[in-house]
Amino acid sequence: MLMKNNEINIKVEKIIFGGEGLGYFDDKVVFVPESVPGDELKVNIISSKKNYSRGIITEIIKSSKNRVIPKCHYFNECGACDFMMMNYNTQLAYKKEMVKEVVGSLASIFDYELYDTIASENIYHYRNKVIQAIGKENSKIISGFYKKRTHDIVDNDNCIIQPVIFNKIIKKIKENAYENSIIIYDEKSRKGSLRNVMLRINKIGEIMLVIVTNEKKYKKIQQLAMEICNSFKEIKSCYISINLTGSNVVLGKENIHIYGEKNIYENINGMTFLISPLSFFQVNTHQAEKMYNIAYSYINDLENKIVVDAYAGTGTIGAIFARKSKYVYSIELVKDACNDANRNIKINKLSNMKVINGSVDDKLIELLNNKNKVDVIIFDPPRKGLEIEIIDKISNLKIPELVYISCNPSSFARDAKLLCEKGYKLMKIQPIDMFPNTNHIEIISKFEFIYN
Numbered sequence: 346m347l348m349k350n351n352e353i354n355i356k357v358e359k360i361i362f363g364g365e366g367l368g369y370f371d372d373k374v375v376f377v378p379e380s381v382p383g384d385e386l387k388v389n390i391i392s393s394k395k396n397y398s399r400g401i402i403t404e405i406i407k408s409s410k411n412r413v414i415p416k417c418h419y420f421n422e423c424g425a426c427d428f429m430m431m432n433y434n435t436q437l438a439y440k441k442e443m444v445k446e447v448v449g450s451l452a453s454i455f456d457y458e459l460y461d462t463i464a465s466e467n468i469y470h471y472r473n474k475v476i477q478a479i480g481k482e483n484s485k486i487i488s489g490f491y492k493k494r495t496h497d498i499v500d501n502d503n504c505i506i507q508p509v510i511f512n513k514i515i516k517k518i519k520e521n522a523y524e525n526s527i528i529i530y531d532e533k534s535r536k537g538s539l540r541n542v543m544l545r546i547n548k549i550g551e552i553m554l555v556i557v558t559n560e561k562k563y564k565k566i567q568q569l570a571m572e573i574c575n576s577f578k579e580i581k582s583c584y585i586s587i588n589l590t591g592s593n594v595v596l597g598k599e600n601i602h603i604y605g606e607k608n609i610y611e612n613i614n615g616m617t618f619l620i621s622p623l624s625f626f627q628v629n630t631h632q633a634e635k636m637y638n639i640a641y642s643y644i645n646d647l648e649n650k651i652v653v654d655a656y657a658g659t660g661t662i663g664a665i666f667a668r669k670s671k672y673v674y675s676i677e678l679v680k681d682a683c684n685d686a687n688r689n690i691k692i693n694k695l696s697n698m699k700v701i702n703g704s705v706d707d708k709l710i711e712l713l714n715n716k717n718k719v720d721v722i723i724f725d726p727p728r729k730g731l732e733i734e735i736i737d738k739i740s741n742l743k744i745p746e747l748v749y750i751s752c753n754p755s756s757f758a759r760d761a762k763l764l765c766e767k768g769y770k771l772m773k774i775q776p777i778d779m780f781p782n783t784n785h786i787e788i789i790s791k792f793e794f795i796y797n
C-alpha cells in the first residue's frame with residue numbers, strides 16, 4: 346500500500362477533469378499535478394486514500410513529446426497557470442477530451458456533437474481583468490497570485506497572462522506605496538491599509554484602476570491612486586474600494602469614484618457595453634465575442650422567438666440576442682448588475698428587452714407561472730449549476746430550446762443528465778478556451794425538447 350512520502354516511478358496515462366495527470370502504481374490510481382500524458386516520472390506521494398493517491402513530481406525521467414518548458418519563470422510556484430507545461434494544441438485537445446469524459450462518466454450521454462476546442466487568438470497577455478493581492482515579505486512590498494494551495498503571494502512583476510501595462514502599473518503602485526510609507530494589509534492580523542489592486546482594460550487600451558483598502562480613512566490611499574493615475578495616461582477611471590471584512594471577497598460594498606470617468610466601455614459585436622468595478626465581464630474579450638456568436642447561431646428563426654437570459658449579469662448575452670429576437674427577459678440577482686444592464690439597454694437603444702432583478706430560482710419560475718410565452722432560455726449559471734426546481738419547471742412547460750453556457754463541466758454534466766431524463770436531448774457542445782495555459786474550459790451547449 347502506498348504511504349505518504351513514498352517515492353515511486355509512474356507513467357502518466359491521461360489528463361482528468363481538474364487538470365491532473367493520472368497514472369497507475371500496482372493498479373492503484375495516482376494523480377499528479379502538472380504532468381503530461383506520456384511523461385515518465387519520479388513522484389513523491391503527498392496523500393494516500395483507499396482508492397487513490399496524489400503525488401508531486403520530483404524528477405522527470407522522460408518527457409512526453411507534448412511537454413514544453415513553461416514560459417513563466419514562476420510556473421513551479423504560482424497557482425495560476427497549471428497547463429503551461431504542455432504545448433497549446435495539446436491543451437486544446439485535452440480540454441475537449443475532459444469535456445467528453447465528464448459528460449460520459451457523470452451523465453452517461455454519448456449521442457451528441459462535440460466540436461474541437463476553439464483556440465484563443467492570444468495565449469499570453471489575454472486577460473482584460475486582473476486582481477492581485479498586495480503583501481509584504483520582510484521589508485519588500487510584493488504582489489501577485491497565490492502559491493498553489495496556499496494564500497502565500499508569489500511576487501511577480503512580469504505576469505505573462507495579463508497585459509504588459511498592468512505589470513507596469515502594479516509595479517509603480519508598489520514603489521509609490523513604499524515611498525509613501527503606506528502600511529500593507531496583513532491577512533492574518535487583518536491590519537494594514539493596502540489590500541488589493543484590480544485592473545480592467547478594454548480593446549482600445551482604456552484602463553480602470555481599483556485600489557482596495559482596509560481602512561475607512563483613505564487619504565493616503567487616494568494620494569497614491571492619484572499619483573498612479575497621473576503617471577499613466579491609459580487610466581481613464583479610478584475607484585477606491587473599502588473592504589473591512591476578513592473574507593476572500595475582494596471588493597467592498599463601498600466603491601468610491603475618485604478620478605476620470607465612472608465607467609469604461611467595451612464594443613462587442615458592434616454593441617457598446619459599460620464596465621463598472623462590479624461588472625461581470627468575460628476575462629478574454631476576443632473569446633467572449635466568439636462565444637456569444639456561437640450561442641446566437643444555435644437558435645434559428647430568432648426574430649419570432651421570446652428569449653430568457655438567466656444569470657444575466659450586465660445583460661451582455663441578452664442584449665446581443667435582443668438585436669434580432671422578438672423579446673428578451675434578462676434575470677439577474679445583483680442589483681448593481683441590473684442597473685448596468687438597464688444602462689446598456691439605453692446605450693444600445695433596445696426596446697425589446699426587460700431586466701428583472703431577483704434570483705433565477707424565483708423569478709424564472711414566477712415568469713413561467715404567469716404564462717409568459719418563452720421559446721428559448723439561455724443559462725449561464727455560476728459554477729454550482731442549476732437548481733432542480735428550475736429543471737423540473739422548464740421540463741414540465743416543454744420550453745423548446747435551451748442554450749447552456751458553463752464554466753464547470755462537472756455541474757453541467759449533472760444538469761444535462763437531469764434534463765435528458767425529463768425530455769430534452771443534448772444536441773451539441775462547443776468547448777472554447779477562455780483561459781489558455783490553465784485547465785479551465787468554457788462550454789456552449791444546445792438542448793432541444795423532444796418528447797413528453
